[in-house]
Amino acid sequence: MVERLLAKEKVAGSTPVSRSTESSSGLCPEPVGLLGAPWGFMAIIRRAAGLSGGWEMLLDDRIAVVYGGGGAVGGAVARAFAEQGAHVIVAGRSPAALDLVVQPLTERGLSAEAVRLDALVEADVEGHLDGVVAEHGGIDVSFNAISAAYFLGGPLHDIPAHDFERGIAEALRANFLTGVGAARRMAQRHRGVVLGITASPCRRPLAHQGSFSVAGAAIEALCRQIAADYGPQGVRAVCIRSAGSPDAPGVDGALTALAEEEGISREAFTARIADRTLLQRLPLLREIANLAVLAASDLASSMTGGVANGTCGETTD
Numbered sequence: 324m325v326e327r328l329l330a331k332e333k334v335a336g337s338t339p340v341s342r343s344t345e346s347s348s349g350l351c352p353e354p355v356g357l358l359g360a361p362w363g364f365m366a367i368i369r370r371a372a373g374l375s376g377g378w379e380m381l382l383d384d385r386i387a388v389v390y391g392g393g394g395a396v397g398g399a400v401a402r403a404f405a406e407q408g409a410h411v412i413v414a415g416r417s418p419a420a421l422d423l424v425v426q427p428l429t430e431r432g433l434s435a436e437a438v439r440l441d442a443l444v445e446a447d448v449e450g451h452l453d454g455v456v457a458e459h460g461g462i463d464v465s466f467n468a469i470s471a472a473y474f475l476g477g478p479l480h481d482i483p484a485h486d487f488e489r490g491i492a493e494a495l496r497a498n499f500l501t502g503v504g505a506a507r508r509m510a511q512r513h514r515g516v517v518l519g520i521t522a523s524p525c526r527r528p529l530a531h532q533g534s535f536s537v538a539g540a541a542i543e544a545l546c547r548q549i550a551a552d553y554g555p556q557g558v559r560a561v562c563i564r565s566a567g568s569p570d571a572p573g574v575d576g577a578l579t580a581l582a583e584e585e586g587i588s589r590e591a592f593t594a595r596i597a598d599r600t601l602l603q604r605l606p607l608l609r610e611i612a613n614l615a616v617l618a619a620s621d622l623a624s625s626m627t628g629g630v631a632n633g634t635c636g637e638t639t640d
Contacts, residue, residue, distance in 0.1 A: 578593055605635060
């Protein structure tokens with residue numbers, strides 16, 4: 324069942340305002356940029372505005388659907404999309420979690436709505452996408468950040484086969500239904516971007532990652548296949564790869580479980596992970612959201628079939 328919960332269009336005639344010190348924004352605050360440099364993400368936006376003779380939002384008037392939008396990553400990306408001018412449809416299974424994301428956006432005059440939807444149910448996904456096309460004329464960005472029943476924190480032989488398969492199957496089914504469903508509709512207009520989210524273990528072998536690492540590798544392969552099948556029709560597909568954001572509750576829980584398995588404190592375990600990144604730290608949620616905005620925008624119009632690496636250098640390609 325798909326249920327519309329809340330909708331509010333952008334305030335007519337509203338003008339985007341530069342916020343030079345607002346740290347609550349999904350985008351990095353000034354004066355630092357995307358990764359702490361003064362020439363980062365916001366500097367790119369300013370340069371684009373200067374070249375065009377005015378202020379341009381990177382996703383102005385785009386229609387974006389964020390699946391799993393009530394979660395930490397999905398919520399951060401939904402906020403960043405809305406702040407860059409998109410109308411964001413925040414989809415997920417928990418009305419309360421969706422409202423926590425959407426209500427603050429609409430109160431700020433940004434364009435967002437919440438839709439209760441199960442991304443594992445094909446009829447729900449297809450019916451909703453048909454509705455988006457009918458109401459808005461098409462879909463420009465699809466981002467899937469749903470959670471799945473992954474098993475990790477111990478050796479593979481401790482995981483029952485059906486539990487191992489379940490997380491992989493759920494993750495692939497949701498990404499297939501949402502990504503392919505969006506891509507074939509985008510192809511009709513010869514434009515659009517399909518985005519997914521994965522993590523370092525799908526590229527860099529790490530112990531006790533269970534079905535999580537295997538599912539991530541499969542999602543990246545699916546992303547490449549979408550790029551190959553729909554690229555001739557102007558559709559791009561990109562995976563955002565994170566090293567895990569310590570400010571996301573789910574990551575915090577996973578780090579705690581893995582630390583217990585190793586017999587060390589959570590702080591020590593997190594520091595050990597940070598030590599193997601080139602930047603000696605882990606990416607924050609807002610940085611992953613920034614990367615999603617960039618990948619979805621025309622600034623990345625030549626990027627497809629690959630990974631936007633936000634791991635702070637934990638994995639290198």
